[in-house]
Every structure is written in structure tokens, then in C-alpha cells.
């Protein structure tokens with residue numbers, strides 16, 4: 001809206017200057033004003049369309065889910081965050097752990113992992129089976145080591161792409177409630 005207001009003021013200024021510097025023929029001045037008004041209307045329409053496209057043309061998509069109770073996953077098995085906190089757009093499947101992109105766009109993902117003390121986890125973010133980002137939580141220092149690893153990344157994705165988390169290297173022991181996966185369509 002700010003942009004539209006600024007551009008409208010600018011056009012009105014041009015319109016006034018055209019009248020002042022014209023030869024004062026009423027016909028010419030009124031033709032100029034009419035043309036300028038048509039232009040102004042067109043510009044406002046275009047800007048209106050642009051702002052609609054930028055902010056509100058797609059439905060919101062956001063999900064966040066946690067692993068409900070402590071669980072072990074083999075290397076290569078997608079982690080299933082079975083307890084849904086939010087799932088606007090319903091694109092995250094809590095039975096498979098997979099998020100299927102509903103509309104082309106830029107998505108921001110985040111994932112947090114707490115694995116058992118004296119164990120390791122290397123959670124990879126995968127898109128259609130290809131790794132895009134890595135995370136390490138090496139809690140093998142002592143029986144008292146309880147450190148949550150957190151990672152995040154933004155990705156341009158196409159409709160139908162499948163996004164999930166699995167361990168790159170290890171069989172893992174994950175803690176319920178402290179291990180989470182989320183994403184949001186940001187553009």
C-alpha cells in the first residue's frame with residue numbers, strides 16, 4: 001500500500017507539471033489529465049495485482065511435529081514425528097514422517113534432535129531421497145550428556161517434492177518430546 005501511495009503521488013505531480021507547462025489550451029489540458037488518469041488507474045491496478053501476488057495468492061502452509069515417545073530408528077529409516085503440534089495445509093503426514101510440498105515456493109525447515117547420552121545422531125534433511133543439510137548431535141561424551149542439536153534451512157521446492165529426516169550414519173535412540181521437525185512456506 002505504501003508503494004501504491006508513493007507512486008500515485010508521483011504520477012499526480014507529473015500530471016500537474018504537464019498542465020502548468022502546457023500552452024493553456026483547455027482541450028489539450030483536459031486530454032492530458034484524462035490520459036494521466038487512465039495511466040494512473042492502470043498503474044494502481046498493476047501494483048494492486050503485484051501486492052496480491054506477493055502477499056496473499058497462496059494458502060498458508062506450516063507444520064510442526066514431535067516424536068511422541070522415545071524410539072529407535074535404523075540408519076536409512078525416515079524418522080516419524082508422530083505427534084502433530086500444527087499442520088496447516090495438511091501436507092505433513094504423521095504416519096510416514098514425510099512432508100509433501102503442496103505448492104511451489106520457498107520453504108523454511110527446522111529440526112531438533114535429542115538422542116540418548118553415550119550415543120550419536122546425524123540427522124540429514126532429505127528431499128526426494130537427496131541430502132540437503134546435515135546435523136550432528138554427538139552425545140557420546142558421558143552418561144550425563146544431554147544436548148539437543150538444532151538445524152534450519154530454506155529451500156526452493158516444487159509441488160510434489162517429498163521432504164523428511166533420517167540418520168545419515170547411525171542407528172539412533174531418540175528422546176520423545178525433545179525431537180522435532182517443522183516447516184513453513186515463506187514465499
Ligand SMILES: *[C@@H]1O[C@H](CO)[C@@H](O)[C@H](O)[C@H]1NC(C)=O
Pocket residue numbers: 023025028
Ligand atoms: C496550443 O496547443 C494547441 C493544440 O495542440 C495548438 O493548436 C495551438 O497552436 C497551441 N498554441 C500555442 C500558443 O502554442
Ligand SMILES: *[C@@H]1O[C@H](CO)[C@@H](O)[C@H](O)[C@H]1NC(C)=O
Pocket residue numbers: 042045046049
Ligand atoms: C490484474 O489481475 C486481474 C486478475 O488476474 C487481471 O484480469 C487484470 O488484467 C490485471 N490487471 C493488470 C493491470 O495487470
Ligand SMILES: *[C@@H]1O[C@H](CO)[C@@H](O)[C@H](O)[C@H]1NC(C)=O
Pocket residue numbers: 120138140141142
Ligand atoms: C564420540 O564418537 C565419535 C565418533 O564415533 C568419536 O570420534 C569420539 O571419540 C567419541 N567421543 C567420546 C568422548 O567417546
